Structure formats: structure tokens, C-alpha cells
Amino acid sequence: MNIGEVAERSGLPAKTIRYYEDIGLIKPLRDANGYRAFRESDLHKLAFLGRARALGFPIEDCRTLLQLYEDDSRTSAEVKQIAKAHLAQIEQKIADLTEMRETLGTLVRACAGDNRPDCPILESLSRDPA
Amino acid sequence: MNIGEVAERSGLPAKTIRYYEDIGLIKPLRDANGYRAFRESDLHKLAFLGRARALGFPIEDCRTLLQLYEDDSRTSAEVKQIAKAHLAQIEQKIADLTEMRETLGTLVRACAGDNRPDCPILESLSRDPA
DNA sequence: CTTGACCTTCCAGTGACTGGAAGGCCTAAG
DNA sequence: CTTAGGCCTTCCAGTCACTGGAAGGTCAAG
Numbered sequence: 001m002n003i004g005e006v007a008e009r010s011g012l013p014a015k016t017i018r019y020y021e022d023i024g025l026i027k028p029l030r031d032a033n034g035y036r037a038f039r040e041s042d043l044h045k046l047a048f049l050g051r052a053r054a055l056g057f058p059i060e061d062c063r064t065l066l067q068l069y070e071d072d073s074r075t076s077a078e079v080k081q082i083a084k085a086h087l088a089q090i091e092q093k094i095a096d097l098t099e100m101r102e103t104l105g106t107l108v109r110a111c112a113g114d115n116r117p118d119c120p121i122l123e124s125l126s127r128d129p130a
Numbered sequence: 131m132n133i134g135e136v137a138e139r140s141g142l143p144a145k146t147i148r149y150y151e152d153i154g155l156i157k158p159l160r161d162a163n164g165y166r167a168f169r170e171s172d173l174h175k176l177a178f179l180g181r182a183r184a185l186g187f188p189i190e191d192c193r194t195l196l197q198l199y200e201d202d203s204r205t206s207a208e209v210k211q212i213a214k215a216h217l218a219q220i221e222q223k224i225a226d227l228t229e230m231r232e233t234l235g236t237l238v239r240a241c242a243g244d245n246r247p248d249c250p251i252l253e254s255l256s257r258d259p260a
Numbered sequence: 261c262t263t264g265a266c267c268t269t270c271c272a273g274t275g276a277c278t279g280g281a282a283g284g285c286c287t288a289a290g
Numbered sequence: 291c292t293t294a295g296g297c298c299t300t301c302c303a304g305t306c307a308c309t310g311g312a313a314g315g316t317c318a319a320g
Binding site: 013015016019023033034035053058059 | 278286
């Protein structure tokens with residue numbers, strides 16, 4: 001398989017696949033002409049990585065998860081620990097964003113949005129909170 | 131005021147303040163010795179920027195908001211439009227993260243987290259969704 | 261005079277790609 | 291045989307908003 005087909009079948013851009021090879025996540029073979037020659041196992045790994053990335057795991061977590069996946073002597077505790085830590089990060093981000101949404105939503109609702117200069121949004125940004 | 135005091139009073143790291151000067155958000159004066167000499171107005175702008183950044187506005191939005199703040203002929207509609215667009219981004223991010231949380235939460239709860247290798251998390255990442 | 265806390269600039273790195281240039285390879289049509 | 295196009299290759303630079311660190315200048319106190 002050439003990179004175009006793998007990109008199509010994995011849903012990842014060719015650029016991303018090359019990047020994943022660069023950082024050692026996959027090691028496709030090479031044809032005589034220098035083209036990458038992907039095996040089904042490479043495709044499977046890329047799909048795995050795509051799904052892990054879609055769940056927001058950072059690349060280094062993805063690397064570890066892939067290693068665990070290929071390690072028969074893994075324990076589910078190792079996997080769960082990574083996932084739990086990542087879940088906590090997600091929850092923290094949601095909390096931060098939710099607070100931003102509330103503050104900003106309040107300000108947006110308070111702003112007339114007309115052609116006058118008075119604006120609660122700018123007032124809030126410029127006010128001294130002390 | 132030197133940068134240390136401004137950092138303290140604005141809550142922004144000195145590095146960040148230098149960076150903001152680099153990209154033209156502030157233009158502090160200079161003392162004879164080359165040290166930056168901040169006016170109260172610089173401090174005020176930095177505090178404004180800090181609050182805008184805390185609401186998640188990208189730097190270019192912050193630049194625009196600061197310009198609008200200083201422009202007496204602005205309209206609140208201009209400000210509101212920026213804020214609304216950013217709010218939509220925040221809401222999109224929350225939606226994405228919430229979906230990740232649900233999927234990942236389900237997987238984490240399904241995983242025994244013991245010393246056996248069987249793991250629903252890895253199974254989910256490796257399964258062909260077709 | 262020295263110490264230590266400031267301040268300066270400049271360079272490099274972060275994370276995870278993404279865009280683009282310059283050039284090689286392969287297939288099919290004219 | 292040539293040419294066109296659509297692949298593929300590598301390498302470099304840019305994204306975003308900082309952040310760390312090195313190398314060196316300045317200033318106030320002891």
C-alpha cells in the first residue's frame with residue numbers, strides 16, 4: 001500500500017502519517033523506488049492512533065497505549081491509569097471553558113450590539129477587579 | 131515602573147510582557163539604561179489583555195478589542211460580534227470535549243484496572259468501527 | 261569591591277501538525 | 291518517444307502563545 005491509500009483508509013492525512021513515521025510511531029517498509037510500503041499492521045496502527053487522537057490523548061499517551069496494546073503482558077490497570085489521567089484533563093478543560101462561557105455569555109447578553117460605543121464587554125475587560 | 135513591578139501588578143509574567151511588546155500590543159518607553167519604562171496606561175493595557183486572554187480570546191482578538199477600547203467611535207456591535215464568535219468557539223470546544231468525556235468515561239468505567247491484560251479501552255481503540 | 265537581584269537580547273523548544281517548494285517516479289495517451 | 295498528470299519523496303518554515311535558558315549589562319546595599 002502506498003501512502004495515498006493508507007491515508008484514505010485510515011482517515012489520516014498523508015502529512016500526518018509521514019509525521020507519525022518521523023516520530024517513530026510507525027515503521028513502514030520501503031519499496032525499491034523509495035516509496036513507503038505499508039502493511040495491514042501499519043494501517044491498523046494508524047487507525048488505532050487516529051481513534052486515540054480523536055479521544056484527545058496526547059501523542060506520547062498514544063505511543064504508550066500502542067505499546068501496551070502490543071504487549072501481551074500488560075495489565076489493564078496501566079491502561080486505565082492513563083485513560084483516567086486524561087479524563088481528568090478533559091474534565092478540567094471543560095470546567096475552564098464552562099466558566100469562560102458563563103462569563104462571556106453574560107457579557108454578550110448584556111451588550112446592546114448597536115451603533116453606540118457603550119459596551120459592557122469592554123467595560124468588564126478594562127475594569128480594575130479590586 | 132520596571133518590568134518586574136508591572137509583572138507583579140498585572141499578574142502577567144515578565145516574559146509575556148516582553149512578548150506582547152514584541153508583537154506590538156504595548157509600546158513602553160525606555161529609560162536611558164535600556165530598561166523598559168512602563169506608564170500606568172501600559173499597566174492598564176496589560177491588565178486588559180490579561181483579562182481578555184483569561185476569557186480565552188486569541189491574541190489577534192485581544193489586539194482588536196484593545197483598539198476598539200481606545201477608539202471612541204467604536205460601536206458595541208463590533209465588540210459584540212467578536213465576543214459572540216469567540217463564544218461560539220468555546221461552545222464548540224465544550225461540545226467536543228463533552229463527547230470525549232462521555233466516550234472515555236464509559237471506557238474507563240468498563241475497564242477493570244486490575245493485573246489482567248483484557249482491556250475495553252484498548253479493544254475500543256483497536257476495533258474496526260465498520 | 262563584590263554580591264545578588266534586577267534588567268537586556270537572542271535563540272530554541274513546546275504540540276501536533278500543516279503548507280509549500282523542489283524534485284523523482286509511474287502510467288497512459290498522443 | 292514524449293508529455294502530462296498524478297502520485298511520491300525530502301526539507302524547511304509557519305502555526306499559537308508563550309516559556310526556558312544562556313550570555314551579559316545595571317544597580318543598590320553591605
